[in-house]
Amino acid sequence: MKNNLFLSGFWTRIWALLIDSLILGILGFILGFTFENIFISMGESAKFIGWIISLTYFSILNSKINNGQTLGKKFMKIQVTDIEGKTIDLKTSFIRTLILTTPFFLNGFKIPGSDAFSVINIIQSIIIFTSGIGIIIFYVFNKETRQSLHDILMKTYVVRDHRNTSVTMMPPLKKLPFYITGGLLSLIIITSVYNFNSNSEIKELIPVYEKISQQDHVLRTTVSMNYFPPENQKPVYTISIRTDQKQEFNGKMENDPVVKETVETFITSNVYKTDQSILNIVIGSGFDIGIARKYYSYNVVKPIYQWKEVLKK
Template identity: 35%
Template sequence: MDAWDGEEVPARGIAGFWRRLGAFVIDVIVLGIVGMILGALLFDTFARMGIYARLIGFAIALAYFGVLNSRIGSGQTLGKRWLGVRVVDAQGQLLSLPRALLRYTVLSIPFFANGLPVDPGMAMGSVLGYLLALIVFGGMFVTVYLYVFNRRTRQSLHDLVVGSYVERFDSPARPVPFPTMWRGHLAVAGLLAVAALGVPIAANHLAQTESFADLMPLYRTLSSQPHVMTAQVARGWASMNGRTTRSLQSSLQLDAPLIGDAAMARRIAQRMAEADSQIAQENAVVVRLVFGYDMGIASGWKAHVYSYKPEELR
């Protein structure tokens, strides 16, 4: 009979929360250093790739975690090796390479997929929107929940999918099987996945508001400009000494090192002023040109900000 997760249950050297977290932080730092070195050497190449640079980062991380967490690497990444833990299956055997690769894929897909440049109109209230919400938000919610609250086996979503455990490797092996997870966690995980489906519903409700609807045509206009890979547009305000300053702001990721092109920034600002029905209420039009990369494991950016008064753009 299953006991509540907080009760004492015989364990077979299950790695604790802080050991696993510490090992993961070390591994993230190692991968970050690798990504930063590659980014410094190939900055322009990765920057021109846009979102596809994440595929490079994913491939590097997949090779690192997949190979080292398998029997090839004795079930230990550098972080796990330094903190005395390793990945094994229910029988205490090291994982095969395909199994270890699948384990990391399940863990990483929600995080690498988060922030993909998807048109808001396509992502809200559509099948694609619900699928992304389930993968990104559902995957992250369930992974974090199990990692924190599944104290009996410390298995998170990626461990459950492949049947793996993370055990302490610096303590004597115990001749007892691994404990089983409290089944109530599966019910909570299911509720979290369902809750994630509420994200596109909330986003669709937001899209119906007047302020958001006014910005959508401008977003699409900016997204279609030459050299623009992704666009963000928002209204901002600042208050100082009792005076409030309103601004229409955009941030554009470019596929070329044109952040110093003042003429391009001015053309963008003019497009913004022409397309905004509320431009008369704004005190400034701000354009941020960005050139850089995001590999998931590391990122680097160069940016230049331009600000204009609406009357200067006529």
């Protein structure tokens, strides 16, 4: 279609996003400093705070209400428009922003009440991860129109805020980004299915993960197993716990009730190979509101036989 638009350059748009991210980050830092304990207790739900702020910021400012310009875009002299160079309405801007932000704010989010290893969570992770990567791929490789997924779906463009004196034809969208994103999605699906079906040792840890996840004050749990050093095949089990309370250990961390309950759950499960196996407990707290985050983390490493001595005390 013919138009008189100058498409925004690659780095111009990147700098505008960095400026907007800095503005939101400063706001997030202030909120985090003020409401830290509240955000910690909210767990993963705290991300919705930053998501709502980001949706409001980008939806309103990228619409006709502010001439299609966030503060970053205004500084870099670019704006969001349709193919005719007209700024978009608030509804279109909101949906555009929703498509853009959803993969990044929901990345790693676990559906409440569901198992992290369930099929629905695996599918959710694949879709969200691929969507986020796809947005980046389209922006990098779609050099013709510089549209990413959210722009393509909403038929919008990021252009300079001044117009060409002559009318030109908008170049067609190439298929390369579609092929790259589709290939990446196929690779992720194949890898996920293979890892899930072949790693029997990880499957054995699923009951342990489920029990620890149900403990009081535990918001998020990860359980993993590696060999260290690899040539000795000595198993090292790592259990990471995120709690809903700010952690500050003044004494021995192994005496903490949450830590002791976690160790007891692991040992009674009998999933470890020998008493010489290593158990690494990582316990932390903090918040992530999407536009700002802060974490505290502590860990203690002991062989299983030493952990058994701790439990006897």
